Amino acid sequence: MTHKGREIAMLESCQNAQERWGGVHLLIDRWLQERHELVRAYDALGAEPETLAENRQPLQEFCAILVDYVSAGHFEIYEQLTGEARAFNxxxxLELAETIYPRIDxxxxxxxxxxxxxxxxxxxxxxxxxxxxxLHERFELEDCLIEVLHNAHKEEAAVQA
Structure with a gap:
């Protein structure tokens, strides 16, 4: 896949994820917004990656968003999703998470x-x-986790209510 094709696929994936899960949970909403910012920053730098060394400020901003996004996933989102899975037994x-988390790592x-x-x-x-x-692979894995670990429990909670 070309660089531009990957950018388009990542942005579409980001938008689709927000449409599917937007509003479901504030933490996930914020995280998906960070993903969107990450894709935009990647796209801005990707127009001319050969000039990365010259684009120090945009590159630093991209890296800051990247680290924030990755950290939120590991220290907030994944813990919440796994906790929900445990709460609903x-x-x-949980088996899916055990399969996916090593690749995300x-x-x-x-x-x-x-x-x-x-x-x-x-x-x-x-x-x-x-x-x-x-990034594209990671987004797909994360979307799978949200779909299985969060949405399934949201439906169960609604039935129990």
């Missing part, structure tokens, strides 16, 4: 390694281009 959801390490390269002034276009595929 959702064995299927690998992607996280690569994203943070990119951030570290940028902090050291060693950011290169090839690494930036790799981010598009990693």
């Amino acid at each position: 959702d064995k299927r959801g 690998v992607i996280t390490e690569k994203l943070l390694a990119f951030n570290d390269l940028c902090d050291e002034g060693k950011c290169v276009a090839e690494k930036f281009k790799e981010l598009g595929g990693l």
Whole structure:
């Protein structure tokens, strides 16, 4: 997939996720908004990735959004989703999480390694281009987690109410 094609797919995925889960939970809403900001920042830099070293300010802003997004996922969203699954005794959801989280961890390490390269002034276009595929994959995995772990429980809670 081309860089531009990946950008379009990521943005569409972001918009679709907001349409499906917007308003479901404030924390998830904020996180999906951060995702949207991350995609926009990626898109702005992706127009000319060869000039990353010259675009220090936009690159730093992108990296800050990237780290914030990744951190919110790991320290807020995933914990909430797993907690909901435990509260509803959702064995299927917990098994899915156990399957997906290791891949998300690998992607996280690569994203943070990119951030570290940028902090050291060693950011290169090839690494930036790799981010598009990693972000797209991560968004799809996260959407799956939200769909299975959160939406299933929302429906159960409504039935119980």
